[in-house]
Amino acid sequence: MYKIHKVITLIFTGKLIRFGNFICLPKKYAKDLISQGCLWNSFSATVEKIVKNKISMDAHKGKRYFGPSKISYLKLIHHSFTIISVFTKIVFFRVLLISLIYFFIIYSKISILNLFPLLILLIFLLIIFLISRRDNLNALQNFSKNIKDIEILK
Numbered sequence: 001m002y003k004i005h006k007v008i009t010l011i012f013t014g015k016l017i018r019f020g021n022f023i024c025l026p027k028k029y030a031k032d033l034i035s036q037g038c039l040w041n042s043f044s045a046t047v048e049k050i051v052k053n054k055i056s057m058d059a060h061k062g063k064r065y066f067g068p069s070k071i072s073y074l075k076l077i078h079h080s081f082t083i084i085s086v087f088t089k090i091v092f093f094r095v096l097l098i099s100l101i102y103f104f105i106i107y108s109k110i111s112i113l114n115l116f117p118l119l120i121l122l123i124f125l126l127i128i129f130l131i132s133r134r135d136n137l138n139a140l141q142n143f144s145k146n147i148k149d150i151e152i153l154k
Helices: 002-013 025-035 043-050 073-083 089-108 112-132 136-143
Strands: none
Touching: 002 073, 002 089, 025 043, 043 073, 043 136, 073 112, 089 112
């Protein structure tokens, strides 16, 4: 399922995000990142969106130390949507393009059944728009006020 998540993200955003939350950034980019409300949705997608000249290196992740992954399919879907929501404008135009191409393909034989994929794309787009509304720069800048004691976080 994780590979499907990567492919769907690539199709709708045009971005292949091959890193997680462990990166090294120059101070300039760190300042740029903390001014982005979309950082509240997805760190890796915001880095992909903001930092243009990235240099990457492969890192061997190794084997999982204990047990299977604890992420459920529902959480993985939500994770995909939050990443995709950082690129809302790109996603809107890609969904529009995919819909138009599909509509022209089925135009001569339109039926309720043939319109179902368009309905799915519309629902997908609405979900992305709803999740993108979480972009909240004020909440991001004020998050530390919610932490009563840093020792609790350890």
